[in-house]
Structures are given as structure tokens and as C-alpha cells.
Amino acid sequence: MGDGKAQHSTPNRHGYHAFQIGGFKFERDEYFAHISWPGGNHIMPVDKFLKALMRDVAWNFFYGVVNFDEVFGTTNHYGTVDVFAGLYNGGYRARNKHRMETFRSDEVRPVFEAMLDDWTIEGFDPFAAPEETGTAFGPKRGNNHAAVTRKRVVARRMVGLNDDTPLRGDESGFRVNRHFADVDQTEPEVHAEPGFENEVHAFNFFAYLSRSDVTWNPSITSVVKDSLVCPTTEEFVLPIIHGNDRVEWFVQLSDEIHWDVTDRETGAPRARVVMKAGDVAAMPADIRHQGFSPKRSMLLVWENADSELPELYAKKKLKPNPVDF
Amino acid sequence: MATYQTRFGSLQNFEKGGVEVINDDARNYAFSNLYEVAAAAEPYEKVAVGKNLKYVLEAIRAEGTSPWYTTSHDEAAIVMDGEIEIRLVKLEGKLVAEDHEGTTMLEGTPKGPKMGYIVARRGHMALLPKGAAYQFHAAKPGVILLQTIRGDLTVERWKDICQK
Numbered sequence: 046m047g048d049g050k051a052q053h054s055t056p057n058r059h060g061y062h063a064f065q066i067g068g069f070k071f072e073r074d075e076y077f078a079h080i081s082w083p084g085g086n087h088i089m090p091v092d093k094f095l096k097a098l099m100r101d102v103a104w105n106f107f108y109g110v111v112n113f114d115e116v117f118g119t120t121n122h123y124g125t126v127d128v129f130a131g132l133y134n135g136g137y138r139a140r141n142k143h144r145m146e147t148f149r150s151d152e153v154r155p156v157f158e159a160m161l162d163d164w165t166i167e168g169f170d171p172f173a174a175p176e177e178t179g180t181a182f183g184p185k186r187g188n189n190h191a192a193v194t195r196k197r198v199v200a201r202r203m204v205g206l207n208d209d210t211p212l213r214g215d216e217s218g219f220r221v222n223r224h225f226a227d228v229d230q231t232e233p234e235v236h237a238e239p240g241f242e243n244e245v246h247a248f249n250f251f252a253y254l255s256r257s258d259v260t261w262n263p264s265i266t267s268v269v270k271d272s273l274v275c276p277t278t279e280e281f282v283l284p285i286i287h288g289n290d291r292v293e294w295f296v297q298l299s300d301e302i303h304w305d306v307t308d309r310e311t312g313a314p315r316a317r318v319v320m321k322a323g324d325v326a327a328m329p330a331d332i333r334h335q336g337f338s339p340k341r342s343m344l345l346v347w348e349n350a351d352s353e354l355p356e357l358y359a360k361k362k363l364k365p366n367p368v369d370f
Numbered sequence: 371m372a373t374y375q376t377r378f379g380s381l382q383n384f385e386k387g388g389v390e391v392i393n394d395d396a397r398n399y400a401f402s403n404l405y406e407v408a409a410a411a412e413p414y415e416k417v418a419v420g421k422n423l424k425y426v427l428e429a430i431r432a433e434g435t436s437p438w439y440t441t442s443h444d445e446a447a448i449v450m451d452g453e454i455e456i457r458l459v460k461l462e463g464k465l466v467a468e469d470h471e472g473t474t475m476l477e478g479t480p481k482g483p484k485m486g487y488i489v490a491r492r493g494h495m496a497l498l499p500k501g502a503a504y505q506f507h508a509a510k511p512g513v514i515l516l517q518t519i520r521g522d523l524t525v526e527r528w529k530d531i532c533q534k
């Protein structure tokens with residue numbers, strides 16, 4: 046297990062601090078994030094890096110592999126997390142150039158949070174679509190603390206119930222997104238007899254999504270045991286390449302998303318999946334995927350949160366495809 | 371400023387994408403369209419369009435009045451087309467065992483106090499709470515996407531609904 050301590054340096058000439066976890070060092074300049082480790086270096090456009098880092102932090106390392114790009118990323122083991130370079134890259138693996146270090150999740154999280162906060166400048170929102178945000182580039186200038194510390198919505202039973210995560214409205218600061226101005230905002234008729242007000246429950250789910258102020262950020266809206274409905278609104282490009290550690294499913298609720306699907310281990314192309322409203326598709330347990338949404342769209346991501354699944358798939362006790370026919 | 375049109379689907383009007391295979395088998399993606407599935411289904415047939423081990427997403431064609439149902443766990447219904455009334459009754463006593471998962475059909479009209487009713491249209495999500503009985507009614511054909519667990523009433527016909 047590595048040493049998860051952040052390195053608190055004085056800011057560099059661009060005004061940014063450097064960070065370190067174990068052997069991995071992170072620095073930024075005006076345009077790029079520079080990642081280095083004993084025996085290797087990697088460079089990423091800093092907007093791309095911050096958008097990926099934002100998801101990794103907000104999702105607490107999510108399910109499985111969060112590839113920031115073809116080289117750098119994290120793998121969640123739910124308590125520990127692997128930080129890697131080249132681990133899921135055919136070329137790096139062929140020459141044994143990859144590096145992976147395992148940390149306690151609570152060692153990595155504060156370093157990633159501090160880096161995200163320090164490197165995100167005023168006017169840049171890593172969760173926003175490109176048309177909705179200012180630039181990530183340039184010297185250190187202010188911060189966007191409010192944007193990078195948003196809490197992910199995690200309903201325990203269903204959005205809108207008492208003691209559960211609230212609905213969205215103008216009054217709570219969630220305005221209808223410019224791409225969803227035509228989405229009907231009328232609520233369902235709910236007629237509850239006295240005493241059943243918190244069980245007779247319905248809400249306008251599409252209106253709720255039309256008011257999401259973030260992109261590519263699945264939140265939980267309804268729960269049936271380990272079955273989680275995790276809708277999200279998507280615009281432009283998924284800032285990570287998600288490597289599955291279980292099967293996940295997509296239901297396209299509106300508009301259209303194109304998915305590039307590649308091999309989980311090597312990144313070799315396997316398929317493209319084009320999804321339009323009403324389309325349903327599984328993402329098998331042995332792939333990684335990245336989505337492209339030309340217009341802001343509503344996507345229902347459906348997850349099985351059973352904590353035993355990653356090991357069952359890793360040990361091939363479960364097939365990577367969800368159904369045989 | 372540009373205006374944007376949000377495209378939803380319906381029984382009458384849906385477009386399908388698909389899997390473009392590069393080096394794979396399209397069946398790995400179990401690709402279907404829930405409107406196409408509901409268009410070809412009998413009223414209130416519960417056709418699985420998603421399955422993650424014991425959990426399912428069912429596409430249900432809502433048309434006319436359904437039987438009464440209950441479950442030992444919550445379910446969530448998303449109306450994907452049409453207007454659907456959901457009637458709820460609190461069940462007196464346990465009609466299904468706590469460990470029996472999936473939707474159970476009840477005989478006739480259940481006994482118990484009325485909990486209320488919901489009128490939901492496309493885009494609305496409704497809770498079907500555990501311990502309640504519920505019935506759907508749709509004057510015109512509609513579509514429900516149901517988040518539940520695979521049960522006695524779940525229909526699986528992947529070969530018919532999925533891209534091969």
C-alpha cells in the first residue's frame with residue numbers, strides 16, 4: 046500500500062500547487078496536467094484532466110475503472126483504490142511500462158479533492174458542458190469552490206419523498222437547461238388519502254432531469270434493493286472512459302448518444318452503439334465505453350450495486366454478457 | 371439564440387439506433403427498443419428489456435385496466451408514453467412472503483383501505499410501495515418502464531426483441 050500524503054509545495058510560476066500520491070506526481074501549467082512516476086511521464090490537456098478528476102472525486106471512484114484517458118486512471122476496490130498509468134493500455138503492458146499503486150480510498154480522495162480545488166480557476170465548471178462554462182486554461186485566477194464541491198444526489202428510496210433527496214425547481218436554484226426548454230414541467234396528479242402522503246408518491250422525472258446543472262454525472266433517483274436507477278443528462282463527451290467491473294445498462298430517455306466501446310483491458314475497438322429515445326442496451330462487464338451526445342440528452346444508467354459482483358466477474362464466475370439468446 | 375427540440379419516443383413514433391459491430395457479437399449488448407417491445411406486447415405483459423442478475427427493467431404495454439399486483443419490495447414505474455392511472459390499496463395482512471421477489475398478481479380486488487391514486491403521463495415516475503396493491507388503468511395505449519426484480523410474471527424473449 047502506497048503513501049497517500051499530498052505534497053504541499055509553494056505554488057509554481059503559474060500559481061498552481063503540485064501534488065503527490067505515492068510515486069505519482071501531479072503538476073499543472075497553463076494548458077496541461079503533467080503526471081509523472083518513476084520510469085514514466087504523461088501529459089493531458091488540463092480541462093480534460095479536471096473534468097475526469099471531477100467525476101472521480103464526486104463518484105468516490107465510481108464502479109470499476111475510471112480511465113481519465115488511454116493511460117491514466119483509477120480502479121475502485123471499494124475501500125482501496127488503484128492509481129495507475131498504462132495498466133489498461135496494450136502498448137504499455139506489452140513492454141511492462143505500466144505502473145500501479147494501491148492506496149486506501151480515504152488517502153487518495155483528499156489529495157484529489159485538493160488538486161481539483163487548486164487547479165480549477167474562477168469561471169471553469171468541470172461538470173458543465175463546454176458551451177456553459179468558461180475556460181480552464183491560463184494562470185491561477187480565483188477558484189470555483191462551489192462547483193467542485195457539489196454533492197452527488199443519492200436517493201435512498203425515491204427522489205421527493207420525505208427524508209429523501211429533494212425535487213428541483215427555480216426556487217432551489219435549478220433552472221431548466223437551455224436544451225430542455227421544451228420539456229413539459231407539469232407534475233403528475235397525486236391524490237393521497239390521509240396517512241398515505243409519503244407512500245402515494247410520483248414526480249415529473251423528465252422535468253427533474255431537465256433541471257440538472259451537471260453533465261455526465263449519474264445520480265440515484267430510485268432504489269429497489271441493489272437495483273439503482275441512476276439518470277444523468279449528457280452533452281458533448283463523457284470526460285472519462287468507464288471500464289466496467291460488472292454489467293451496467295443504459296436506457297436512452299431522450300435524444301441520442303453514440304458510444305465507443307473498446308476492450309476493458311487493452312482499449313482495442315469492439316463496437317459502436319448508437320442509442321435513440323427508447324433504446325435499451327447493456328454494457329458488458331469486460332468493456333470500457335465513452336459516450337458522445339450532440340445535444341443535451343437524458344440517459345438512464347441502471348446499476349446493480351451488489352458488492353459481490355466485481356469479484357464474481359473478475360474470477361469469471363459470471364459471464365460478461367447479461368443474457369444469452 | 372438556437373432553439374432545441376428534445377426528442378422523446380412514443381408507441382407511435384420512435385426511431386431505433388443499433389450496435390455497429392467492429393470486433394464483437396451484437397448480442398452482448400442485448401439491444402432493444404422499449405417502444406418496439408411494448409408495441410408488439412399484449413396489454414400488461416411484463417417483458418424484460420434489461421436484466422442484471424435477479425433485477426429487471428420491464429417494458430409494459432398499458433392498455434385498459436390491469437389486474438391488481440403486489441410485491442414484497444418497492445418498485446418504481448416510469449411512464450414512457452400515454453397517461454396512466456395508478457390505483458393504490460393498503461393490503462391487510464401479508465399476501466406475499468417477505469423473501470418472495472418480483473411482482474405477484476392478486477385475484478380479484480384486494481381488501482384494504484384506499485391509499486389514493488396517481489395520474490401520471492410521459493416522463494413521470496411513481497413509487498409502487500411495498501405492502502400496497504396497485505392497479506394500472508390506461509384509456510389509450512401507453513408504456514411503463516418498471517424497475518423491479520424478476521418474478522413469476524416476467525417474460526423473457528430476448529431472441530425476439532434484441533438485435534442479433
Ligand SMILES: [Fe+2]
Nearest residue numbers: 287293328334
Ligand atoms: Fe459507464
